[in-house]
Amino acid sequence: MSRPRPTSFDEELERRLAILARCEEPDRRLPRTDTIALAAITAGCFAIVLIAQAL
């Protein structure tokens, strides 16, 4: 890390929260298409298990 770090854990927490509140963070959300793909894979996998049971 390039910025000087304080000596106490609580001071460091305050410093980080202040930086995060100020800075322009990139969007950390998973894009909608990926979210849908992940949900579909998860649900589809359980459906395949049920189909395999029936075979």
Add this chain to the structure above:
Amino acid sequence: MTKGANRIEAALAETLPLLPEERSWSFRDMLAVKSGLSIATWGFLFGGATGQLVGFVDGFIALFFGTAVGLGILFFALLLPVYRNGCESFVFLRSAFGPIGASLLAVPLVLGMVPFSAAILSTMAGAATEEVLIGLSLFPADSGLPLAAIMSFAVLGVSFLLAARGSDTLRLFNLATVPLLVLLSGGLLAAVFIEAGWDTILAAAPPETRWDRPTRLMLAVELNIVAAISWFGLVGNLMRYGQSARGATWGTWIGLVPVSLLPATAGLASSLALGSPDPVQWMTPLVGPVLGLAMLLILILANVSSAVGLLQGNVTTIIQNFGAPIRQLGFAGMTGILCVIACLIIWFATDALYARFYSITASFGAIFAACIGVLLADRLVLRRSKVDLAGLHDTAGGPYAFWLGVNPAALIALAVGFAAYITLLEPVSQTPNPAFRYLSASLPAIAAAFAVHLALSRVVTIRARRGGYPGGRQAKLEIVDAEPAE
């Protein structure tokens, strides 16, 4: 933490919400770290445990689809919000359970699990090291020394030295070793198939049980759902380092689902065809002494890489959730204490570890499943994915304090989910309820905890204006500081 004028150590600082410059892992880095976690002893053991329930084809279905179901649910409950907020996983749990509630959960789920898992990993690595040393004629086979235990301690020592150095060492170590680990797992899989033959493996049947095929298949799927959700906070803590949500998510998914199939399928096939999932027992006889010894060396590396990730990810939870006295020990100090506890487990209870591997994992799975149900209801329905990062770190009466730091609604929902799980599947004796065959145990446990948390929160918690939920007067004030809606 050092006192006086020294800055706090980097590894300790990274247990706090990560800064943008610390979230630098690419897709490749994330894939390497997660692959390094999944290619290890537990991959072979879960494959072997699956092979005790079903044949090869059903086993492969259970390994792939069960793991994908478990991990997928874990993403929506915990991994995605932890990545988004950059905070430690159990710190995020405070939004549902309260700060004291989350710390109480971390006692069994982290303090109880980590030394046990580290002991399993280092025991197998220790046994592999013993084989290597005897194979190289550095020690006689009948030396009378507890060579495997000593080597397990050495492996834990190396893991400690690497884990204590922080996240960048973990990333670089995995980037260097994962190609070898993939080769090892693929090589072992090929060796089992060449030795035993495709037809023999396909025809091999698991030991006789009183359950029919659909029930056995669901038992195997359940085992792998539980294996995946047991990654829980550890995977979230490591995922925070990802540069982009897409790279972090798919690096994690590919590392923990398709890549984990390599050792698990080798364990499944060898359990069915050779009678043991433990590669230490059959590797050298199967591929010859030279190649066998080389593979054993890589297996040691595999377990070291997993142990380093395990310690790195979980020490973060312990530092964040057990107060100032623990922080005084520093990141390295806490890592060392976990390694010492793992050493004691190895010394006193190695055989019990292997014998009860499945029972212990399944019992913890019941708690994890219920916990996921609570988190899904809280995050997706009650909070609509919005939490206040500063509030999560305010343990002295912030918006997530609920009642004395505990959310009774979440704890009751957790208990109901746990009860639903053991009603459908008693984990120690592996006795399923008739409905288990269609429903599994973890999915109904998640659903039960979800419904109870939702109902109690709406009827009691939100009406009492506790927990900073949208809708209460207190919540409206707090949302000003929450992440902006996108």
